[in-house]
Amino acid sequence: MLPALTLGLLGSGWYSRMVRSSMIEVLHQDFIRTARAKGLSRARIVFVHVLPNAIVPVIPMIGIDIGVFMGGLVVVESVFGWPGIGQLAWQSIQQVDIPVIVGVTTLSAVAIVLGNLLADLAIPLVDPRIDIKQH
Template sequence: MLAYVARRLVQSLLILLGVSLITFALLYVLPADPVRQIAGRSATPQTVENIRHQLGLDQPFIVQYGRYLLGLVQGDFGRSYLQRTEVGELIAARLPASLELMVGAIVCELILGLTMGLVAALKRGTATDQALMVGSFVGVSAPQFVVGLLLLYVFAVRLSWFPIGGYGSFSHLVLPSLTLGILGAGWYSRMMRSSMVDVLRQDFIRTARAKGLRRSAVIFGHALPNAVLPVIAMIGIDIGMFMSGIVVVESVFGWPGIGQLAWQAIQRVDIPIIMGVTLVSACAIVLGNLLADLVTPFIDPRIKLQ
């Protein structure tokens, strides 16, 4: 186990290094000039060049990237061009809100997706099965900003069950979590249905039924633990999906997380913040996948880590 974890951590560091290199290179060739954003439209060419020199943006790419990596090794994400604040502090202040939203979204998608998939598998070939699969397809296909706006209009504006936006209470968390969770629920329901149908055909399920076990015991005690394994592997991947969709959802609901911070930074070409949020998101994806791989053998001892 320790050898596996050590090997995966080394691989994770290489992945993060590649992400940082690609992101830094894309931002380097970006047509937009962050110095112009800082200096303003009325700044003289001399002022622009002075700011560029102060930020080190007049250096070659390899020098800029090497200096950034040296800062990362020391735990320094850099300093925001516009906010004049350490990027690490900005991310640390916003990260708890994003993690709270991510946990809420995972809970929503698991409850909705697993329930829909289980019911569809048990009602295979019926109208219920078809209706649930159509609903999952709609959930997967619908853009998140459209889902978010619809939920806001129905449950916040028309029914006044939840606040329109903001942060701080459970009621603020419900709609953005549901918006993110609907997409994942669609994937989970389809995967859960397929996995459950396959497990129900296995010999050990027929043996359990032949022993006279109750239907609920067969389903929840034997079939479900085996059918849920592919879903666990997807949770780590979902963290990446959340990190990409969280920018839109946080903007729609006014949620003060790193997604909103990243969106503001993109609009202002604040490169240190963009780099910091990208690396934190990539780190979350890598750790999520590693955690999913480590948990799976405890659920199914037949799976061995190699």
């Protein structure tokens, strides 16, 4: 639990700050004023109207930061003695084991590309105004 919590805390401050600034920006838009004028509750406005619009710019950041998390694995696995891909990469670099280094690098690159792809595909699910079809 502690290694996962450590990796999760790595970007939590950055993401919370980005979501906060995005939410402040969305709160000043006209459709929020309209929702308030309709008499919607504050919680409904925040969770139904503001948060889905504010989270859209943060989703691609998460996809891009997968590389940062992969780099953080090396430190977290070394500190906690947790055998994993980060520790394997570090041991391979120390022993100059080229095939393992290439394999770990390739696997990390595929994970980063898939993370970016999934982040880009998740945006239309969160914001229905974004259409992925070509016109």
